[in-house]
Amino acid sequence: MIETLIVVLHLMVAIALVGLILIQQGKGAEAGASxxxxxxxxxxxxxxxxxxxxxxxxxxxxxxxVTSLGLAYYASAKAGGERDAGLPxxxxxxxxxxxxxxxxxxxxxxxAGGEVPEVE
Numbered sequence: 314m315i316e317t318l319i320v321v322l323h324l325m326v327a328i329a330l331v332g333l334i335l336i337q338q339g340k341g342a343e344a345g346a347s348x349x350x351x352x353x354x355x356x357x358x359x360x361x362x363x364x365x366x367x368x369x370x371x372x373x374x375x376x377x378x379v380t381s382l383g384l385a386y387y388a389s390a391k392a393g394g395e396r397d398a399g400l401p402x403x404x405x406x407x408x409x410x411x412x413x414x415x416x417x418x419x420x421x422x423x424x425a426g427g428e429v430p431e432v433e
Contacts (some may be wrong), residue, residue: 323380
């Protein structure tokens with residue numbers, strides 16, 4: 314129940330955060346404002362919208378990180394503390410070599426000293 318609420322809050326904050334970032338002006342847009350261009354057309358007064366939108370963005374980013382940590386906590390608690398990657402463990406089968414009639418058996422080699430033993 315609470316995990317579902319955290320997921321919904323996490324998604325809403327993520328969408329709001331993306332929207333706020335897209336609304337904000339870049340740093341290059343402030344260069345024209347220093348020469349008097351566009352300062353009178355701001356919605357939030359003469360200082361512009363940077364402090365208001367920056368504060369809301371910082372708050373939403375903090376909530377996003379907190380919900381991320383909360384979801385990570387619930388995921389680790391649900392996993393039961395297992396430390397695997399979720400992949401199946403490969404089964405290793407060792408086959409013992411078998412001797413068959415198809416494999417030739419080598420005769421004993423003669424020692425390097427010279428005398429050859431007789432094979433009976």
